[in-house]
Amino acid sequence: MTSISSASPAFTGRDPKNRLYGPLPDVSEEAGYVEEHPKRVGFFTDTSVCIGCKACEVACKEWNFLPMDDAHGNRDVMGLSGMSYDNTGQLGANSWRHVAFIEQSRTVDLPMPSVGLPGATRQDSGPSPANSSEQSTVEAQASVLNAEALSEFDPQTAQSGTDTQIRWLMSSDVCKHCTHAACLDVCPTGALFRTEYGTVVVQGDICNGCGYCVPACPYGVIDQRKEDGRVFKCTMCYDRLTDGLQPACASACPTSSIQFGDLDELQARADARLATLQSQGVETARLYGRDEDDGVGGAGAFFLLLDEPEVYGLPPDPIVTTRDLPAMWKSAATAAAMMLGVALSAVLGSRKR
Amino acid sequence: MTEGLATPGAGWRRADGPPAQQRQKRRRRSGRRAAGEVAMVDEAEFTSYYGRPIIKPPVWKSPDVPLYLFLGGAAGSSSILGAIADLSGRPALTRVARLTAGGGSILSVVFLIHDLGRPERFLHMLRVFKPTSPLSVGSYILAPFSAAAGATAAVELLGWFPRLKRFGGAVAALFGGPLATYTAVLLTNTAVPSWHAVHDKLPFVFASSAMAAGGGITMVFTPVAEAGPSRKMAVTGAAIELTMMRRVEHDHGIVSEPYRIGRPGRMLDAARACTAVGAGLTVLVGRTRLGAVASGTLLAAGSLLTRFGVFEAGLTSARDPKYTVIPQRERLAARQQEDHASSVTS
Structure with missing residues (x-):
């Protein structure tokens, strides 16, 4: 038995198809x-x-x-x-x-169903247990x-x-x-x-x-x-x-x-x-x-x-919310790159003094 | 046999259930904004277990977590600005950005730890690394960021080790972007309907909101002659934030509703006003001392209110079962229709 608390079940590489979903x-x-x-x-x-x-x-x-x-x-x-x-x-x-x-x-x-013993009036519905031997x-x-x-x-x-x-x-x-x-x-x-x-x-x-x-x-x-x-x-x-x-x-x-x-x-x-x-x-x-x-x-x-x-x-x-986690990480990475790009162009686009 | 159990649904209704329609209308009236808004969602009927929420609302504390989101964002964008300003030779801006990044990161760590149910076990966050857990990934972003940004700010104040300072600032800048955007994944990777549905947009909201905040704060404390990059970053951030938040508030049918009604709706209205006015003022009077202070403060306030509004909107959507049931019902119906269509054509 291996210790699994440190392993991430979803990203270890085996069977990549259904690690997160399916x-x-x-x-x-x-x-x-x-x-x-x-x-x-x-x-x-x-x-x-x-x-x-x-x-x-x-x-x-x-x-x-x-x-x-x-x-x-x-x-x-x-x-x-x-x-x-x-x-x-x-x-x-x-x-x-x-x-x-x-x-x-x-x-x-x-109309009100007639009151009687269960099965008394409707023997046709459902399998009858009496017919089967076991x-x-x-x-x-x-x-x-x-x-x-x-x-x-x-x-x-x-x-x-x-x-x-x-x-x-x-x-x-x-x-x-x-x-x-x-x-x-x-x-x-x-x-x-x-x-x-x-x-x-x-x-x-x-x-x-x-x-x-x-x-x-x-x-x-x-x-x-x-x-x-x-x-x-x-x-x-x-x-x-x-x-x-x-x-x-x-x-x-x-x-x-x-x-x-x-x-x-x-x-x-x-x-x-x-x-x-x-x-x-x-x-x-x-x-x-x-x-x-x-x-x-x-x-x-x-x-x-x-x-x-x-x-x-x-x-x-x-x-399971983690089905969409790869898409989320992708968005987050793109957004982080966007910040870098904006900051870079803000500095380069400003005249000094 | 009566139709009863033989037909799906069978006409059973909860004996003491309040009519779903009334309940929804009351909620609606109380939280509607005035400005001629069209009802986005039909008054759909839905069933619930005595109106109880299906998912558990987040147990995260309210001032702590939104403040953490704000501070992490402001610190992250400032650290990037600081590192680039350092390379392009703007000492005053560099100093302000480094101090903002350092201060923000230390404070955000404090808020994050304070929010834990067992704060003394904070280091358990670092005992494993799990890519499936945004909080685990976030801990490994926050730890190096706060160490680097905090140390850089400290040596900036003390004036020691100029070259080490540049290295520390660069390391912080490397983690700055992820620090500002991972928090969006933290919120969206939950079953909270209004957060999860916007998972492709929220990282951009948080990134742009972070730039507006970071640009705004550094603008306030930097001499106007050197604060050009701050102004540009803040205005760009504000513009993207306004665009992306508009999509969050309108593109997702019923789960967009919590962003428009009630307390979160009012917060986000205020956030929009602050951000728009702040960006406008930056362009017009950002080159005067007073104008820089006013517009920078407004931009930071807008970012802060955005974080509070987004956080509260998620809580609202978690507490009302309709935001869980109706989208899932629609999803099921769409899937059934698809199955039906494919079985007809094949």
Whole structure:
């Protein structure tokens, strides 16, 4: 294992095409773990089964000794956000998991669906689990969470009145551990580094609190503790990983909404889950952060969402800022040359005395 | 099956969400400038999570960082002017430029360190070199610059080592240009929408603003007979600054908006006025003592206000989710249209 804090992941010359942007098959190797290293791990957060219990937030706070704060990141204040059942408000230095809560309504202009047992009136929709001889976990989950359940009987959706439907969306947000992590790219001290698991972690004894990573993150994840000066964010429980344990949030999740594992395996599982939901008519389901061709080269923590990303407070099309860094350096160099030229012509063009 | 979940979007709206339109109009009215400005951006509807920002606004402190940007710029351009003036035999201008560069660099280091969350760990900046981090590159520009410019200014004051002085001034001049422009990359290499979008223009804004400031300050303290180069550099810088800032303020749709409205808008209005009047006065009365002092001060003030305005505009764009969501939505729509077009033609 080589020390990578002194190496710049983007400019070392190997594979110049995707150093700053685009898909990277082996992010740990690119970061300098050229010899053997564990497979890249990640989170798959399936929000269609999230019940908003916030066990992940509590487990994270307890394991990582995160101090208390209110919905705006103010330390040691017990504040209610007053906007919903979400009193955490945002990801920040003291909240490394954040369960978003959105109550939505829509008008239904069709007659009230008949109330009955799930599946009683619509046996035609969705694959029938009874027909297949072997039931995989996915199918078992699907029989509970078919489209009809999501639209009528699931706790996330309820009828209120005759013409308005209400549903609750809940999603446990977390650091994305991007393939191209802007926070890591812009860190001037090497405090942020890529672990052998492909995750991104801050070294607290190196960080000097310059704060550059804070506005660099396209998701607004990492933040500074004012009273401490340094920045903090999710480590994907680096300490637990090295001991062969799951991250605290994943082990606390009672519905397997947060799934931890090897990233390639999670991706396959997510694709299957999406296909199941779509075959059941849940066409608003989509994966977020799964695409390796997206602006951050794919995320290590990705999501299955039931609405547009911005509804959950996620950027719809994040792009790692360092994609444009070569163009910026070029502009800066040209501008510096311009200064030299102007100063030179100003001196040469002035008569002495 | 009801249309509901089967159709994208499915008609779901946040149950308690305020109408997006009202919110935007209120914001607009409060911050509009009077002068018959045409609305650049449609009142686009967008969704957000309870109006919360998506990205985190920079935690950089307000007087520190804009002052650092200003001082670094003024010091950088003065050091170049000083080195060339030295070679062309203008001792008074050389002396003033060296003192400006030295003083500016030392002060800017102070402000930079003061802005750190852990100032005592400033030297951690120099433990690695990362081209992907403008702050790392900047540290390796600022460190030699402030050492060379500071030492040159010190020996200038003491009057020792004339040849070493010339060498120190040349080294400082070498790093002067990069010092003035890297700070633009520092701001644009973030997810802050109004900074990132102008990444090809901001280095030129900062370079020209630096020349206006450096030229202005040296003009104030140099005898008018020798300050010709200062005046020329300042006027050229001011002209480029005005042109480039106009493009920053208008060329980028909705993310240009923060440069025109609210506090940053007022600051940049003031900056424009100071810079334009300062440049005009330089041309007209820059050869009189009083005129040089007045116009030089105005140019420096214009540069300072530009830095504050650009900094504040970035904060504004980071705090309102619409500046993050709407451009990204437009980008997605354009990409989908492109995909669609290519799939039709092929």
